[in-house]
Amino acid sequence: MITDARALRRSFVPSELEHRDGQISHLTAALRPITHESPGEHTFIYGPSGSGKTTLAKYVAERLERQAVNFRWGYVNCMSDSSTNAVLQRLVRTAGLAAHLSTDGTPSSEFYDQFREFDGQVLVILDEVDCLEDETVVHALYDVPNVTMIVITIDEDDLLARTDSRVQSRLRSMTTVALEKYSHAQLVDILRARIRAGLAPGVITSAAIAEIADAAAGDAREAIAILRQAATVVDSSDEREITVDVVGRVEDDAREEIRRDRVDDLGTHKRLLYDIIEAAGEIGATELRETYEQRCSEPKGNSTRRRYLGSLEDKYELIATDGCGRGKVYRVTEP
Helix, strand or coil: CECCHHHHCCCCCCCCCCCCHHHHHHHHHHHHHHHHCCCCCCEEEECCCCCCHHHHHHHHHHHHHHHCCCEEEEEEECCCCCCHHHHHHHHHHHCCCCCCCCCCCCCHHHHHHHHHHCCCEEEEEEECHHHCCCCHHHHHHHCCCCEEEEEEECCHHHHHHHCCHHHHHHHHCCEEEECCCCCHHHHHHHHHHHHHHHECCCCECHHHHHHHHHHHCCCHHHHHHHHHHHHHHHHCCCCCCECHHHHHHHHHHHHHHHHHHHHHHCCHHHHHHHHHHHHHCCEEHHHHHHHHHHHCCCCCCHHHHHHHHHHHHHHCCCEEEECCHHHCEEEECCC
């Protein structure tokens, strides 16, 4: 049944991106100077979860790689790598510029020098940029002459509201690309493209495809996760096709998979906070802070910790709270 499992993975970048022609053209135009060995326009991509922000950025970067001779691009998910050195190390490594550099003991300036010393243009993609511990890395990368940035977040206004004036100025000057949730018909098209790329012909009913699109409610990540779970279940059983009944059976598993992926993506401090809350079932703010500080050799300050908890609750919906101030209680959410 499964002919190419890559097409069912969340990291898969398709050869054609469905229903994003305008955004592709906009982003391509912003980055076109790179093909002439000049910096492109720094770009700010925002939109709801599952709207294709990361896929759009990687899709255009891969196309650019085929056109530009002296060009590298790097990617970092700031949810996983949120400190300045971790971000810079991931970028230089994925761009193939300095695999030997370590985050321990390497000054930030050395990472920036790797970009400056490269005799060509570099595109860096900062995904989940709202998770950065220190947004001044955006300001610093902005000023590297041969670096062009794509920064990605869910909520543009929220990010702008809490950054300092220098970084806010840089973000406001960027070209913006806004994405919206997919419609039902658009999700059906996206699913059909993944099915053609990854599954044998005739193994899923049209009703099942429509059911997946309904269940995902505009979220392509969720739609693809449901498709992957359904294909895996049928592929390992005596069933011959993916039906509406199969889709109904795997929806919860697909959402749990997305949740676990998000948890796995968490950086060290965010993951520790989440694990403490999960282990406790329910925990008060004071106890959470004390437990975190006991278990962490280099705990973050109160404002950074609160920001991490805010992201876990508001953007990634991994935790929920009741009450406020010292009376606030934290718990993990159900998928």
